[in-house]
Amino acid sequence: MIKANYPVDKFSGIETPFYYYDLNVLRSTLEEINAQTKKNNFHVHYAMKANVNPAVLETIKNAGLGADCVSGGEVEAALKAGIPASKVVFAGVGKADWEINLGLENDIFCFNVESIPELEVINELAAAKGKVANVALRINPNVDAHTHHYITTGTSENKFGINMEALDQVVDLVLTLQNVKLIGIHFHIGSQITDMTAFHNLCVRVNELQEQFIKKGVELSNINVGGGLGINYEHPNHFAIPEFEAYFKTFRDHLQLRPNQTLHFELGRAVVAQCGSLISKVLYVKEGTVKKFAILDAGFTELIRPALYQAYHRIENLTSDLPEEEYDVVGPICESSDTFAKNYWMNGTKRGDLIALRSAGAYGEIMASQYNLRKLPKAYTSDELTGK
Ligand SMILES: *Cc1c(COP(=O)(O)O)cnc(C)c1O
Numbered sequence: 516m517i518k519a520n521y522p523v524d525k526f527s528g529i530e531t532p533f534y535y536y537d538l539n540v541l542r543s544t545l546e547e548i549n550a551q552t553k554k555n556n557f558h559v560h561y562a563m564k565a566n567v568n569p570a571v572l573e574t575i576k577n578a579g580l581g582a583d584c585v586s587g588g589e590v591e592a593a594l595k596a597g598i599p600a601s602k603v604v605f606a607g608v609g610k611a612d613w614e615i616n617l618g619l620e621n622d623i624f625c626f627n628v629e630s631i632p633e634l635e636v637i638n639e640l641a642a643a644k645g646k647v648a649n650v651a652l653r654i655n656p657n658v659d660a661h662t663h664h665y666i667t668t669g670t671s672e673n674k675f676g677i678n679m680e681a682l683d684q685v686v687d688l689v690l691t692l693q694n695v696k697l698i699g700i701h702f703h704i705g706s707q708i709t710d711m712t713a714f715h716n717l718c719v720r721v722n723e724l725q726e727q728f729i730k731k732g733v734e735l736s737n738i739n740v741g742g743g744l745g746i747n748y749e750h751p752n753h754f755a756i757p758e759f760e761a762y763f764k765t766f767r768d769h770l771q772l773r774p775n776q777t778l779h780f781e782l783g784r785a786v787v788a789q790c791g792s793l794i795s796k797v798l799y800v801k802e803g804t805v806k807k808f809a810i811l812d813a814g815f816t817e818l819i820r821p822a823l824y825q826a827y828h829r830i831e832n833l834t835s836d837l838p839e840e841e842y843d844v845v846g847p848i849c850e851s852s853d854t855f856a857k858n859y860w861m862n863g864t865k866r867g868d869l870i871a872l873r874s875a876g877a878y879g880e881i882m883a884s885q886y887n888l889r890k891l892p893k894a895y896t897s898d899e900l901t902g903k
Pocket of ligand 1: 705707
């Protein structure tokens with residue numbers, strides 16, 4: 516069974532807090548993705564926004580994944596990491612002109628377009644360069660992902676995508692524009708989705724929409740169903756590899772691809788979450804009147820998910836095997852929301868113990884901030900600390 520390993524002896528010389536990436540977990544994850552997708556000619560674009568650590572990106576590039584970018588900075592980072600432009604897709608509701616130009620200059624595979632005015636601007640900027648940009652329409656399929664409302668993106672109340680009611684109008688427009696080529700449709704319904712019904716519902720909606728396009732005589736060469744596959748935050752040791760088999764099977768079984776259509780995915784969290792941990796040191800154990808606080812040297816400046824989304828991360832004391840006790844595990848930031856977990860049972864903890872906040876490879880390091888003038892965390896990999 517694959518699970519993250521912690522070379523605690525190697526950690527002792529490193530200044531905390533820091534991110535630790537177990538690249539063996541990442542490589543196994545990527546192998547599983549490739550095993551599940553190769554037979555179907557499915558294409559996976561890694562969602563860069565989850566993590567752009569150079570060693571992590573290098574490993575992902577080596578596995579042959581493309582990139583899904585949501586900013587010009589991410590397009591630059593993907594290309595710099597050696598991911599070919601022909602595998603780069605670019606989404607986002609607010610692409611600035613320089614970002615569109617960057618994509619055009621590098622001939623990226625596809626712009627995922629989220630509105631009529633954006634479509635017109637891409638057409639104009641492409642015309643100025645004498646180019647034709649590949650575009651896919653990001654459609655808001657009104658499918659509820661049943662996940663936290665902050666990470667639901669595919670319902671009508673959301674700012675993302677083009678509403679289905681407006682689709683006819685948009686398709687008519689795009690066909691009149693000379694410098695954009697409509698190659699596909701794109702969806703992304705949310706994140707941390709573990710119930711396959713949401714993806715099944717998406718397939719049904721895509722099939723209906725495909726009929727609409729066929730009726731209009733529009734041929735699409737690619738369907739992009741976005742990302743969103745969730746991971747198991749409760750049991751990272753038992754379920755280090757996400758449910759790729761069930762996930763890809765859902766699309767294989769329920770999405771009707773036309774001949775010559777390719778299916779694209781944009782997985783972020785599922786690729787990188789389980790390989791990463793935030794390693795922190797216990798500064799103090801403070802006995803309150805009713806509670807014990809384990810005060811860490813890491814806070815929401817290093818890992819904001821608990822404060823931002825009430826997200827759960829498993830917490831392990833790597834240096835104690837004392838009987839479990841109950842703690843509020845908190846950071847040093849001057850905000851009450853700087854709490855990783857309340858009433859959390861972990862091995863008896865003392866000053867100097869090393870703590871791992873698990874499943875922190877996605878939306879962890881990349882969301883770090885310098886609030887309270889803290890230093891950004893460094894990151895280390897299993898390859899550099901232990902050799903492969
Ligand atoms: C964030 C995002 C993804 C990745 O989402 P995960 O839940 O991390 O898989 C994919 N596509 C788009 C357009 C996104 O914004």
